[in-house]
Amino acid sequence: MPxxxxxxxxxxxxxYAETDQMGxxxxxxxxxxxxxxxxxxxxxxxxxxHQIEDLGYHLMVTSCQxxxxxxxxxxxxxxxxxxxxxxxxxxxxxxxxxxxxEELLATGITEHVWVEAETGRLCRTPEPLREPxxxxxxxxxxxxx
Amino acid sequence: MPxxxxxxxxxxxxxYAETDQMGxxxxxxxxxxxxxxxxxxxxxxxxxxHQIEDLGYHLMVTSCQxxxxxxxxxxxxxxxxxxxxxxxxxxxxxxxxxxxxEELLATGITEHVWVEAETGRLCRTPEPLREPxxxxxxxxxxxxx
Amino acid sequence: MPxxxxxxxxxxxxxYAETDQMGxxxxxxxxxxxxxxxxxxxxxxxxxxHQIEDLGYHLMVTSCQxxxxxxxxxxxxxxxxxxxxxxxxxxxxxxxxxxxxEELLATGITEHVWVEAETGRLCRTPEPLREPxxxxxxxxxxxxx
Amino acid sequence: MPxxxxxxxxxxxxxYAETDQMGxxxxxxxxxxxxxxxxxxxxxxxxxxHQIEDLGYHLMVTSCQxxxxxxxxxxxxxxxxxxxxxxxxxxxxxxxxxxxxEELLATGITEHVWVEAETGRLCRTPEPLREPxxxxxxxxxxxxx
Numbered sequence: 001m002p003x004x005x006x007x008x009x010x011x012x013x014x015x016y017a018e019t020d021q022m023g024x025x026x027x028x029x030x031x032x033x034x035x036x037x038x039x040x041x042x043x044x045x046x047x048x049x050h051q052i053e054d055l056g057y058h059l060m061v062t063s064c065q066x067x068x069x070x071x072x073x074x075x076x077x078x079x080x081x082x083x084x085x086x087x088x089x090x091x092x093x094x095x096x097x098x099x100x101x102e103e104l105l106a107t108g109i110t111e112h113v114w115v116e117a118e119t120g121r122l123c124r125t126p127e128p129l130r131e132p133x134x135x136x137x138x139x140x141x142x143x144x145x
Numbered sequence: 146m147p148x149x150x151x152x153x154x155x156x157x158x159x160x161y162a163e164t165d166q167m168g169x170x171x172x173x174x175x176x177x178x179x180x181x182x183x184x185x186x187x188x189x190x191x192x193x194x195h196q197i198e199d200l201g202y203h204l205m206v207t208s209c210q211x212x213x214x215x216x217x218x219x220x221x222x223x224x225x226x227x228x229x230x231x232x233x234x235x236x237x238x239x240x241x242x243x244x245x246x247e248e249l250l251a252t253g254i255t256e257h258v259w260v261e262a263e264t265g266r267l268c269r270t271p272e273p274l275r276e277p278x279x280x281x282x283x284x285x286x287x288x289x290x
Numbered sequence: 291m292p293x294x295x296x297x298x299x300x301x302x303x304x305x306y307a308e309t310d311q312m313g314x315x316x317x318x319x320x321x322x323x324x325x326x327x328x329x330x331x332x333x334x335x336x337x338x339x340h341q342i343e344d345l346g347y348h349l350m351v352t353s354c355q356x357x358x359x360x361x362x363x364x365x366x367x368x369x370x371x372x373x374x375x376x377x378x379x380x381x382x383x384x385x386x387x388x389x390x391x392e393e394l395l396a397t398g399i400t401e402h403v404w405v406e407a408e409t410g411r412l413c414r415t416p417e418p419l420r421e422p423x424x425x426x427x428x429x430x431x432x433x434x435x
Numbered sequence: 436m437p438x439x440x441x442x443x444x445x446x447x448x449x450x451y452a453e454t455d456q457m458g459x460x461x462x463x464x465x466x467x468x469x470x471x472x473x474x475x476x477x478x479x480x481x482x483x484x485h486q487i488e489d490l491g492y493h494l495m496v497t498s499c500q501x502x503x504x505x506x507x508x509x510x511x512x513x514x515x516x517x518x519x520x521x522x523x524x525x526x527x528x529x530x531x532x533x534x535x536x537e538e539l540l541a542t543g544i545t546e547h548v549w550v551e552a553e554t555g556r557l558c559r560t561p562e563p564l565r566e567p568x569x570x571x572x573x574x575x576x577x578x579x580x
Contacts, residue, residue: 016329016339017322017463019456021198021509022262026452027206028176032307035173039306049306050365053166061172065210073339074456117167161466161484162318164311166364171307177452184451194451195510205523219311220485311488312552317496318466323464343456353464355500408471 001139005083008041014076024071031064034096034108041094045077045132057126059092059112066108076100087137089124090114148285150228153186159221169216176209179253181242182227186239190277202271204237204257211253223243232282234269235259295373298331304366314361321354324386324398327372331384335422347380347416349402356398366390377427379414380404383386438575440518443476449511459506466499469531469543472517476529480567493562494527494547501543511535522572524559525549 003079012033020026042049052059079099086093096108114123125133157178165171187194197204217223224244233237241253259268270278302323310316332339342349362368369389376383386398404413415423447468455461477484506515507513514534521528546567549558560568 013326013329015322016325016455017461020451021454021456021458022205023456026450027209028173031173031176032305035306036303039303048365050363058167060167060216061213063210064172065208067208068206071205073340074336139183145276158471158474160467161310161470162316165306166309166311166313168311173307177450180451181448184448193510195508218485220483312493312495317499318463321463321466348457350457350506351503353500353502354462354496357498358496361495 005081006041006083006136006139007081008037008044010040010080010082012036012078012080013036014072014074014078016074019074024073026123027066030066030068030098030106030108031110032097033078033080034094034110037064037080038094038110041082041084041136045136047128047129047132050139052126052129053117055126055128056117057129058117059124060113060115061077061110062091062107062113063111065110066106068106070100070103070105072098072100072105078105084133084136085109087125087133090122092133117130118124148283149191150230151186151281151284152226152228153182153189155182155185155225155227157181157223157225158198159219159223161219164219164290165238169218172211172213175211175213175243175251175253176255178225178243179209179227179239179255179273182241183239183255186227186229186281188273192274192277197271197274198262200271200273201262202268202274203260203262206255206259207236207258208256209253210255211251213251215245215248215250216241216246217250223250229278229281230254232270232278235267237278293428295375296331296426296429297371297373298327298334300327300370300372301329302368302370304327304362304368305369306364307350308390309364314363317356317358320356320358320388320396320398321400322370323370323388324354324372324384324400327370327386328384328400331372331374331426335419335426337419337422339363342416342419343407345416345418346407347413347419348407349407351400351401352381353401354398356396357402358396360390360393360394360395362390368395374423374426375399377415377423379411382423438573440520441476441479441571441574442516442518443472443479444517445472445475445517445578447471447513449507449509449513449516451509455508459508462501462503463499465503465533465541465543466545468513468515468533469517469529469545473529473545474533476517476519479516480564480571482564483566487561487564488552490561490563491552491566492550492558492564493550495543495550496545497526497548499543500545501541503541505535505538505540507533507535507540508533513540519568519571520544522560525557527568 018029081097085095098106163174226242230240237257243251308319371387375385388396453464516532520530527547533541
C-alpha cells in the first residue's frame with residue numbers, strides 16, 4: 001500500500017514588506033514561501049537544494065498555480081506544508097498548503113524539470129538524487145527496497 | 146459576432162533584482178508584471194486602478210496560473226499583453242502573455258473577485274465600472290449599445 | 291550608568307528568491323530583514339508593530355544606511371540583531387547587525403518618524419508607547435523610574 | 436573646468452506590489468529603482484551592465500544610503516536620475532534622485548567595488564571600461580583626452 005509522501009512544514013512570520021496597500025499579503029509572495037517550503041522538503045531528502053545546485057543541476061519551474069482562500073496579514077505566523085505530489089523521470093510536481101493555525105489560507109502546485117546548469121539542457125533526475133527523491137514521494141517503498 | 150477583448154501591451158525592462166542565482170528571472174516576478182499589465186489594461190477602461198480603489202473597491206486575486214516556456218534574463222526588454230478573458234457579475238478572469246520580441250516566454254491567468262474595501266465583503270461589479278469593463282471584454286458590444 | 295539598549299535577535303534562512311544572478315543575496319533584501327528584526331524588537335516593548343498601527347500610528351522610515359562586508363548566500367542561516375540606538379520625542383534610530391555564525395556580514399541604521407495614520411501628520415511618540423520604547427532604549431532607566 | 440557627470444533619467448511606473456499596508460511604496464524598492472537607473476547610466480557608457488558581467492566582472496554594492504522626503508504612491512510615474520559621483524581606481528560612488536514631476540521624493544548613494552566574477556577578488560576598473568566610465572564621471576575630460 002503506497003504511503004503518503006513526506007511532508008515538510010515550514011513556519012514563517014509575515015514580513016511587513018510582503019503586504020501591499022490592500023492591507024494583506026501580496027499574492028506573489030506565496031510563490032516565495034512555496035520555494036522556502038520546497039527547500040525544507042528537499043533537505044528531508046538528505047540534500048539541501050544548494051547542494052543539488054553544487055552537483056550541477058537546477059530544478060527549473062515550468063508552471064505554478066495558487067488558489068487563495070483567505071488573506072494572510074502582517075502579524076500572522078503561518079505554516080507552509082510541502083510535499084512531492086508526483087515524481088516522473090524528467091519532471092516533478094510539488095504541492096503546498098498555507099495555514100494560519102488550523103485555517104487553510106491557500107493551496108498551490110509547482111511543476112519542475114531538471115536542467116543541467118552548464119548546458120541549460122533538460123535531463124533526467126540526476127543519479128545521486130533518484131533514491132532520495134523516490135523516498136520523498138513514497139516513503140514506504142523507499143523503506144522496502 | 147463578438148470581437149476580441151481589448152489588449153493592453155506593457156513594455157518592461159528586466160531588473161537585476163528580479164534575477165536569481167540560476168541567472169534567470171525568478172518566477173514570482175511574472176505575477177508582478179501581470180499586475181502592471183492589468184493596471185495598464187484597467188486604464189484603457191477609463192479608470193486607473195487606483196481610482197477604482199478610491200471608489201472603495203478592490204479586485205482581490207483568488208487564483209493564478211503561470212506557464213513558463215523560456216527564461217527571461219537581465220538585459221531583456223519584454224512586452225506583456227493582458228486582456229479580460231472572462232467577465233461575470235462577481236468575478237473576472239484576466240489572461241497574459243509575456244514576449245521577448247516574437248518569442249513567447251510565458252502565459253498566465255489570474256482570477257479575481259470584487260471586494261468592498263471597507264467591509265471586506267464580496268460584491269458585484271461596482272456600478273460605475275460595469276460599462277467600462279464590459280467594453281474591455283467585448284469592445285464591439287460596447288460600441289453597439 | 292546607562293545600560294545598553296535591549297537587543298532582539300531574529301534568525302532567518304536565506305530564500306532562493308532573495309539571491310540575484312551574482313549568486314549572492316540582493317542588497318535590497320537587507321532592509322526587509324531589518325524590518326523583520328525591528329518588528330521582533332518592538333514586540334519586546336510589549337507591542338507587536340501591528341498593534342502600534344492599530345493605535346493609529348506608523349513609524350515611517352526617513353532614511354536608511356547599509357554597509358555590506360561579506361555576501362550572504364542561499365543556504366545560509368543568519369541572525370539579525372536590532373536595537374533602538376536613539377530615541378527622541380519625534381524620531382527614532384534603530385541599528386542592525388547581520389551575522390552568519392560569528393561573522394559580521396552587514397550593519398545598518400534606519401531612522402523613523404511617528405506619523406498619524408489618519409492625517410499623515412508627524413507627531414510625538416504616542417503616549418501609550420513612550421514608556422515601552424524608553425525601556426527598549428535604556429532598560430535600566432526604565433527599571434529605576 | 437570639470438563638467439558635471441553624465442546623468443541618466445529613468446522613468447518608472449509604481450507597481451502595486453511595491454506598496455505596503457501603509458499605502459505607500461515600501462522603502463526597500465528605492466534600491467531596486469536605483470539599480471535600474473544605474474543600468475541605464477552604464478548603458479550611456481556604451482556597455483550594458485550585462486555586457487560588463489559578460490567581461491567577467493561584477494560591480495558589487497558595498498554600501499547604500501537613502502533619504503526619504505515624500506512618499507511615492509501607486510499610480511505615480513516617477514523619474515530616477517543617476518550619475519557617477521565619484522570614480523576611483525577600485526571603487527565607485529553613484530548618486531540618485533527620485534522625482535514625481537518637479538517634486539524631489541528621495542535621494543540616495545550607493546558605493547561599489549569591482550570584483551572578478553570567477554575568483555570573487557577585488558580588482559581595479561577593468562581595462563575596457565576605464566575610458567567609458569571616466570567619460571561618465573567627467574564628460575569634458577573624456578572629450579579632451
